[in-house]
Amino acid sequence: MLTMIKQRSKIQRAMFTLNGQIIDSKEGWVVGTVKGSIMERVAWVDVLKGLGILAVVWGHSGSKNAFYMFWFHMPLFFFVSGYLYRFKPQQTGLAYLKRRVNHLLVPYMFYLTLLALMMFSVSLWRGQSVGDFWSANWKAFLLGGSLLEGVYATFWFITCLFFVQILYDFLCRKVPSAFYKGIFVLVCFLVAYWESRYYADSFVPWNIDVGLYALMFYALGHFFKQTKLLENPKVRNLVFLMSLIISLGFIYLYSRQILDYGLDMKHRQYYYFGTNLILPLVFTLILAKLSIILTKGSVISNTLISIGQGAMVIMYLHIPAVSLVRQVIPITPVRFFIIGILCPLLFYKVIQGFPYGRFLALGEPLDQRSIPSARKEYSA
Numbered sequence: 411m412l413t414m415i416k417q418r419s420k421i422q423r424a425m426f427t428l429n430g431q432i433i434d435s436k437e438g439w440v441v442g443t444v445k446g447s448i449m450e451r452v453a454w455v456d457v458l459k460g461l462g463i464l465a466v467v468w469g470h471s472g473s474k475n476a477f478y479m480f481w482f483h484m485p486l487f488f489f490v491s492g493y494l495y496r497f498k499p500q501q502t503g504l505a506y507l508k509r510r511v512n513h514l515l516v517p518y519m520f521y522l523t524l525l526a527l528m529m530f531s532v533s534l535w536r537g538q539s540v541g542d543f544w545s546a547n548w549k550a551f552l553l554g555g556s557l558l559e560g561v562y563a564t565f566w567f568i569t570c571l572f573f574v575q576i577l578y579d580f581l582c583r584k585v586p587s588a589f590y591k592g593i594f595v596l597v598c599f600l601v602a603y604w605e606s607r608y609y610a611d612s613f614v615p616w617n618i619d620v621g622l623y624a625l626m627f628y629a630l631g632h633f634f635k636q637t638k639l640l641e642n643p644k645v646r647n648l649v650f651l652m653s654l655i656i657s658l659g660f661i662y663l664y665s666r667q668i669l670d671y672g673l674d675m676k677h678r679q680y681y682y683f684g685t686n687l688i689l690p691l692v693f694t695l696i697l698a699k700l701s702i703i704l705t706k707g708s709v710i711s712n713t714l715i716s717i718g719q720g721a722m723v724i725m726y727l728h729i730p731a732v733s734l735v736r737q738v739i740p741i742t743p744v745r746f747f748i749i750g751i752l753c754p755l756l757f758y759k760v761i762q763g764f765p766y767g768r769f770l771a772l773g774e775p776l777d778q779r780s781i782p783s784a785r786k787e788y789s790a
Contacts, residue, residue: 455490457701457711459718462486466564467728467750473743477672484567484675485627485690486697487721491571492631497582506579510572513773518568520770521726525561526551528730555617556676561730566676569616574628577621595629598622599687606680620675623686630691640698650699653692660689717751720758723771727754 462483469479498506526547533543550557558565585591602623605612612619640646663669671685680686705711717724728750732741735749761767768774 453705453711453715454698454701455493456715456718457704458486458698459490459721460714460716461697461701461718462490463717463721463724464747464751466725468743468747470563470729470750471743471746472741476743480673481671482673482690482693482697485624485673486694487567488571488574488624488627489631489634489691489694491575492578492628492633493635495575495578495628495632495635497579499583503580503583507576509775510575512769512775514568514572514575516769517722517726517771517773518565522551522562522565525730529561553613553615555615555620556613556678561733563676563729564725566617566620567725570618570620570624570675573616573618573621574624577625578628578632591629595625599626602678603680603683603686606678610678612678617676620678623675623678623680626687627690627694640702646699646702649695653695653699656688656692657696660685717755720755722773723758723761724751724754727757 465479465483465486469476469483529547530540530543534540550559550562554569555566581591581594585594599622602619605619605622634640639649660669660671664671669685670682671689672679672681673686673690701714704714731753732746732749735741735745735753739745741749758771761771766776769776
C-alpha cells in the first residue's frame with residue numbers, strides 16, 4: 411500500500427494543469443481534463459501549430475531572412491492535419507464531407523466576405539465604383555487559389571486542405587491496403603513535381619493541384635500517428651537526431667552554395683526533387699520535438715497553445731490586420747509580426763462571444779457552440 415501511494419505521488423507531481431487540461435510534464439501529452447475526462451489530442455500538437463503559425467506570419471513580414479520559413483511552414487500544417495485525422499469507418503463519406511465543409515468552407519466564405527466588404531469600403535472611399543471593384547476581383551473570388559492576393563493571399567491553403575482531406579478520406583475508405591495507398595500518394599507527389607517543372611504557369615481553381623503535393627505530408631502525418639513513432643521516447647529521440655543531422659548538413663551545404671532549395675506551394679514551385687520532401691519533413695519533426703520539450707514549461711505552453719488554437723484565424727487575418735494598421739503607422743518586420751499575431755488573436759477571443767461566431771469564424775458545429783474550443787479536435 412505504501413509503495414502504491416508513493417507511485418501515485420510521483421504521477422501527481424509529473425502533471426500540471428494547463429488551459430483546463432492535465433499535462434504530463436515529462437512527455438507533453440494531454441492525459442485528461444480537470445474534470446477527469448480523457449482527451450484524444452496531445453498538448454504538443456497545439457504548441458506545434460503555434461510555432462507553425464509564427465513561422466507563417468514571420469514569413470510574410472518582409473524580413474530579409476523570412477524566406478527560410480517557406481522551407482517548411484505550409485507542409486508542417488498539412489502534416490499536423492494528417493496527424494489529427496481520424497478514420498471513422500462507421501461514418502459515411504458524405505457525412506465526413508459535410509463536416510469538412512462546415513469546418514473549412516464555412517469560415518472560408520465568412521472571412522472572404524468579411525474582407526471583401528472591408529476592401530469594397532476602401533474602394534468606395536477612394537472613389538472607385540462598384541463595377542470597378544467587382545471587375546477587378548470577381549475572377550479571384552470565384553476561382554480562388556493563386557489568384558487571391560493581397561489581404562486574401564493565404565486563402566489558397568483552405569481550399570487546398572479541403573481537397574486533400576476529402577481525397578485522403580476517400581482513399582482510406584476505398585483502398586484498405588497501406589501499400590497501395592502509399593503508391594497512390596507517391597504518384598500524386600510525382601505528378602505535382604512534374605507539373606511544377608513543365609507546367610509552372612498552369613492554373614487550377616482553388617489550388618486543387620497543389621493538393622497532389624500536399625497529400626504526401628498529410629499522409630506522412632497520419633502515418634506517424636498510426637505508427638505512434640512520436641509517442642515512443644526512444645524512437646522519437648532517434649527521429650529527432652536523424653532529422654537534426656540532415657538539416658544541419660543541408661544548411662552547411664546551402665551556406666556553401668553546394669545545394670540549393672526553395673519552396674512556394676501556392677505558386678507550385680517545389681524545387682528541388684528529393685529536398686522538396688525531405689527538408690520540410692525533417693524541419694517539421696525537429697519542431698515537433700521542440701514542441702514536446704516546450705510543454706514542460708506551463709507559461710510558454712500556455713502562450714503557444716493559445717496561439718496554436720487560434721492558428722486558422724491568424725492565417726486568415728494577419729495580413730489584413732497589418733494592412734489596416736499600415737494606414738496609421740509605418741510597418742517594420744517586427745511590427746508586422748506582433749500585429750499579425752495579436753490582432754487576429756483578439757478577434758479570435760471576441761468572435762466566440764457572438765451568436766454563431768464559433769460556427770462562422772471557427773467552423774465549429776452549431777450543436778457544440780458551448781463546448782470550449784480547447785476540448786475539441788482542430789485540424790489546421
